[in-house]
Amino acid sequence: MRFFDLLKMALQSLNKNRTRALLTTLGIIIGVGSVIAMLAIGKGSDESIRSQITSLGTNMIMVMPGPSSEHGRSMQAGTAVSLELKDAEAIKRYSQLISMVSPSVQTRAQVVHGSRNWNTSINGIYRDYVDITNYEIGYGIMFDEKTSQSLQKICVIGRTVCDSLFDTPDEAIGKVIRVNKIPFTITGVLAEKGQGSFGQNQDDVILAPFRTVQKRLMGINYVQIIYLSAVNEFQIDAAKEEVSTILIEKQKKLRGGDPDFTIRSLSEITSILGTITTVLTILLASIASISLLVGGIGIMNIMLVSVTERTREIGLRLAVGAPEKAILVQFLSESIVMCLVGGVLGILFGYGVTALVGKLMNWPVVIAPSSILLAFGFASFIGIVFGYFPARKASRLNPIEALRHE
Amino acid sequence: MPIISTKDIVKVFNPGENEVRALRGISVDIDNGEFVSIMGSSGSGKSTFLNILGCLDEPTSGEYLLEDQKVSGLSRKELSLIRNRKFGFVFQSYNLLPRTTALENVELPLVYNTEIPSTNRRQMAEHALEQLGLGDRMHHKTNELSGGQQQRVAIARALVNDPVVIFADEPTGNLDSRTGYQIMEVFQKLNDSGKLILMVTHELELAALGKRIITFRDGLVINDEKVIDSPRAIDILNKEQ
Numbered sequence: 282m283r284f285f286d287l288l289k290m291a292l293q294s295l296n297k298n299r300t301r302a303l304l305t306t307l308g309i310i311i312g313v314g315s316v317i318a319m320l321a322i323g324k325g326s327d328e329s330i331r332s333q334i335t336s337l338g339t340n341m342i343m344v345m346p347g348p349s350s351e352h353g354r355s356m357q358a359g360t361a362v363s364l365e366l367k368d369a370e371a372i373k374r375y376s377q378l379i380s381m382v383s384p385s386v387q388t389r390a391q392v393v394h395g396s397r398n399w400n401t402s403i404n405g406i407y408r409d410y411v412d413i414t415n416y417e418i419g420y421g422i423m424f425d426e427k428t429s430q431s432l433q434k435i436c437v438i439g440r441t442v443c444d445s446l447f448d449t450p451d452e453a454i455g456k457v458i459r460v461n462k463i464p465f466t467i468t469g470v471l472a473e474k475g476q477g478s479f480g481q482n483q484d485d486v487i488l489a490p491f492r493t494v495q496k497r498l499m500g501i502n503y504v505q506i507i508y509l510s511a512v513n514e515f516q517i518d519a520a521k522e523e524v525s526t527i528l529i530e531k532q533k534k535l536r537g538g539d540p541d542f543t544i545r546s547l548s549e550i551t552s553i554l555g556t557i558t559t560v561l562t563i564l565l566a567s568i569a570s571i572s573l574l575v576g577g578i579g580i581m582n583i584m585l586v587s588v589t590e591r592t593r594e595i596g597l598r599l600a601v602g603a604p605e606k607a608i609l610v611q612f613l614s615e616s617i618v619m620c621l622v623g624g625v626l627g628i629l630f631g632y633g634v635t636a637l638v639g640k641l642m643n644w645p646v647v648i649a650p651s652s653i654l655l656a657f658g659f660a661s662f663i664g665i666v667f668g669y670f671p672a673r674k675a676s677r678l679n680p681i682e683a684l685r686h687e
Numbered sequence: 688m689p690i691i692s693t694k695d696i697v698k699v700f701n702p703g704e705n706e707v708r709a710l711r712g713i714s715v716d717i718d719n720g721e722f723v724s725i726m727g728s729s730g731s732g733k734s735t736f737l738n739i740l741g742c743l744d745e746p747t748s749g750e751y752l753l754e755d756q757k758v759s760g761l762s763r764k765e766l767s768l769i770r771n772r773k774f775g776f777v778f779q780s781y782n783l784l785p786r787t788t789a790l791e792n793v794e795l796p797l798v799y800n801t802e803i804p805s806t807n808r809r810q811m812a813e814h815a816l817e818q819l820g821l822g823d824r825m826h827h828k829t830n831e832l833s834g835g836q837q838q839r840v841a842i843a844r845a846l847v848n849d850p851v852v853i854f855a856d857e858p859t860g861n862l863d864s865r866t867g868y869q870i871m872e873v874f875q876k877l878n879d880s881g882k883l884i885l886m887v888t889h890e891l892e893l894a895a896l897g898k899r900i901i902t903f904r905d906g907l908v909i910n911d912e913k914v915i916d917s918p919r920a921i922d923i924l925n926k927e928q
Contacts, residue, residue, distance in 0.1 A: 286798055286805065297786055597782045600743060601796040601844070602771020604764050680743045684782065 291614040298587075305583045306623040308576030309663070313627025313656045316569040317648065318634040320655075323562035325639070325646040330558055331514070340514055341413055342379075342521060344368070344507040344528070347541040362503040363532075363541040366491075369507045371531045378520035381510035383410035386495045392442065392487065393459040399445040403436070403460055403487040405494025406508075413510040416488075421454040421469030429490045432497065436460070437469040439484040463497060465489060514554065517546050570659075576623070577663035580616050584671035588612065595675050596683025609676040616668025617661060624660035628653055688755060689716040690851060690883055691740060696749035698735050698906075709735040710746070711906040717885070722878040724894035725887045727903030734856055736903065737887045741774055741854045742766045754851070771799050775845025779857040781837045783829040789816060789840045790825045796848045803848075815843040819873060835866035842873055853877065855886040859893060865924065871896050872920035896920055 295302040346363040369384040386405045391398060404410070408426040411418070424435055438446075438453065447453040450470040457464045465487075474483040495501055511520040521544050528542055588595070595608060632648065639646035698710040709732045717723055727733040738744040739751065742758060751758045753769065761769070770776075775796075783792045793812040797803050803811070816825050819839045829837060838858060845853050855874065859867030871893060878884050878898070886897060894900050896917055902910035 293787075593782060594784060597784070598795070598799075599767065600741075600770060600776050600782075601799065602767050602769075602774075603799045604767045606764075607799060681738050684743075684778065 287610055287614045288618070290611055291618045294587075294591075295615060295618060301583060302619060305579050306619050306626070308579035309573070309620050309623025309660055310576075310627040310630050312569070312573030312576035312663075313624050313660050314630030314634055315572050316566065316656045316659065317628060317631025317652055318638065319565035319569040320562065320652040321631070321635040321646045321648045322638060322644065323558075323565045324649055324652075325644055326561060327558035328647060329645045331554065340510045340512075340517070342509040342511060342517065342524065342544060342546045344372075344509065344524065345505075345543050345545065346503075347543055362501075364504040364507060365502070366504055368528060368531065368542075369504060371527055372507065372509065372524055375527050376520070376523050378512055378516050378523050379509050380512045381409040381413050381508075383407040383413060383508045384491055384504040384506075385410060385508055386491065386499055386501065386505045388494065388499050390461045390487075390498065392446065394446040394456060397446050399442055401439075401442050401485050401487055403489060403494055403498065405489055405491040405498070407491055409510070410488070410508055413508045416474060416483075417472040418469045419472035420450040421467070423469050424490065430492065431490055432492050433490055434463060434465045434493055434497070435468050436465040436487050436489040437471055438467055438488075439471050439486040440473045441482060441485040442487055443470045460487065460489075461498060511546075521546060573656075573659060573663065577620075577667040580619060580664065581667035581671060584612060584616050584668055585674070587615070588671050588675040591675075592678065592683045592686035595678050596680050596686065599678065599680035600684060605676045608678075609672045612672035612675045613665065613668045616672070617664040620660045620664030620668075621657075624657045627660065628656065631656070689718050690754055691715070691717040691885075692752040692755075693740070694750040696736070696739060696746045696751065698732070698739065698744070699747045702747070709906055710739075712749070713906075713908055715901065715908065715911070717883065719883055720878070720881050721899055722874070722884045722897040723886070723899045723901060724897035725885065725901050725903065726889065726891065726894045728889060731903040732906040733887050733889075733903045737854055737856055737885060740852075740885065741776060742769050743776075767799075771796060772848065773851040775842075775848065775850040775853040777838070777841050777845050777853065777855040777858045779860040781829075781834075781841045781861070783837055783840060783844075785830065786828055788826050788828055789821060789832065789843075792829060792840055793844045793847050795844060800848060811847055812843070815847040816840070818846065819843045833866075834862050835869055838862065838866075838870055839873065842870070842877075846877070850882075852883045852885060855884065857887055857889070859888070859890075865927070867893070868920045868924050872924070875920055 344364065364384075366384055369382050372379055373382040383406050387402055389400060390403045391400050392403075406429065408423065408429040410416075411423055418437065419440070421437070423437055424433075428435065436458075438458075440450070443450050443453050446458065447456070453467050453470055456467050458467060459465075471484065471486075471488070476482060495504075509520070509524065511517045525544055532541065598608060598611075635646045635648055638644060692715075694714045696710055696713040697708070700707040700709055711732075713732075713736055725733045725737060735744065739746050746759065749759075753773070758766075758769070784795070790809065790812050793815055794808045797808045797811060813822075813825060816822060819842055821836065821839055821843065824832060824836060824840075829840065832840065838861075842853075842858075853874075858874070859870050862870065874884055874886065875896060884897070886894075888894050895914055896919075897914060898917055899913050900910070901908055
């Protein structure tokens with residue numbers, strides 16, 4: 282028996298029962314299609330959830346100085362003055378797991394424009410701060426990295442500040458406001474962000490270059506908080522570890538004293554994130570696998586019917602000298618052909634469903650090449666497993682009984 | 688040296704309580720070039736004997752030598768090899784593959800013969816069909832052929848691998864007598880060219896067209912005689928006209 286003969290035979294006999302073969306294949310098409318679609322939807326929602334959680338700022342890590350103590354009495358954490366700009370620079374230089382770094386200082390200030398005034402907090406930051414905390418610029422422009430490290434008197438203002446001082450955001454761009462009597466030029470207005478995780482109004486803020494605020498407004502030399510962003514949400518713990526090592530080493534070298542800082546992050550949320558998306562994907566994939574299984578049982582059923590129907594043909598083939606193995610392979614290849622054809626059409630069907638779901642529901646859907654391989658492999662596996670039993674039944678027939686079969 | 692030699696062949700169906708002793712010790716020698724008709728009423732064991740000789744069934748006991756080689760005890764695979772290379776079968780109900788062309792039906796035994804390259808198959812099948820006067824029907828599907836034509840396709844299929852023995856189990860049973868004689872004429876011509884033919888029938892007129900008649904009754908051979916001067920089927924056909 283040659284491979285080509287087998288394929289020809291399988292195709293011929295499937296062709297003789299076209300409708301039946303097509304309907305049986307439909308089971309596999311739907312099975313493979315739904316595996317692909319479900320995996321794509323699972324992967325899509327995984328990415329959607331991840332990007333949404335990321336926008337909460339879960340990648341964010343904060344380094345604060347330790348508690349200060351006055352005459353042996355511990356004060357609130359973050360009140361010490363032990364962090365400096367060099368710490369931020371060291372993290373930026375040596376860390377592998379940190380993608381963004383911004384030192385920050387913050388103070389409250391009275392802001393005046395014309396006859397209006399407002400009391401708000403002004404943050405001195407580097408450009409990266411905007412991305413770490415997921416602020417977006419709504420009007421005008423954000424000052425760039427280099428400017429953010431300079432002493433220029435420019436700023437971007439939050440929407441709440443803007444509404445208090447100006448009639449429209451457009452009007453604010455290029456205007457000069459006085460912050461504690463120092464004039465700052467507005468380059469942009471932040472897009473509305475709403476409340477933060479603890480209820481604070483994140484739009485009631487002014488962002489200005491770090492050193493401008495540190496030196497001109499506050500007149501201090503230390504850094505209050507260093508904001509960091511880990512490369513991704515799964516590396517936060519490792520990143521914290523790394524930052525800690527860098528700071529301990531640096532602070533020991535410079536000051537010789539005990540390291541003095543605390544590192545905080547929102548790590549609980551990210552650990553839940555991983556669990557949710559894994560469970561979701563497994564759930565969807567197992568639902569889809571069940572339909573693939575049902576499709577496989579359909580194949581087995583039809584092959585059993587086919588063996589019974591063609592008992593005389595099998596008897597004849599045995600009589601003219603077909604070895605058992607040839608009969609086995611002949612029937613097996615029929616079911617495999619059905620499964621492979623179903624697999625190919627199922628992949629197309631899965632693509633269609635995925636695209637449709639993506640479009641109608643406006644969901645992000647991602648078809649991974651691995652899911653195609655998985656579905657295709659699964660389909661051929663089912664063809665072999667569910668085709669084997671009927672094929673074996675056919676090959677074990679007694680030639681005389683098979684020939685006499687009515 | 689006989690081609691086929693059996694000694695005390697016994698076949699028992701359903702051994703145990705409802706056992707049927709289909710063959711009760713058959714010893715027969717058949718030489719090359721013979722045309723043997725196996726006669727008997729239904730239930731006499733003639734078809735069972737043919738099936739055993741054709742390696743489609745195995746005897747319960749007894750010895751069967753084919754070209755001096757022991758057949759009993761061979762594996763299913765070895766038996767299928769014997770059927771493929773040494774035997775050709777013609778059945779009462781033709782047993783052609785439905786909705787398949789005459790050519791493809793005749794090619795079937797060659798598909799299972801790995802010694803024959805696939806490129807030669809078609810030519811061999813065409814040749815066999817031409818031999819049986821079906822050169823213009825090769826590409827017809829089997830359901831487009833008459834009963835006589837279908838049986839001739841079946842004979843072409845039995846011939847295509849140039850077998851040592853052709854087994855025919857009531858080959859004319861489904862045909863009217865005229866077409867039946869035409870088929871018998873084909874067998875006689877094949878036998879003229881030296882093919883060994885074993886045919887099962889229950890009609891004496893047809894059995895007499897062979898060269899030897901073995902008569903079965905209740906699983907035993909009751910008569911085994913040579914036919915002297917067997918008539919030609921073509922003559923009978925011409926006389927009828």
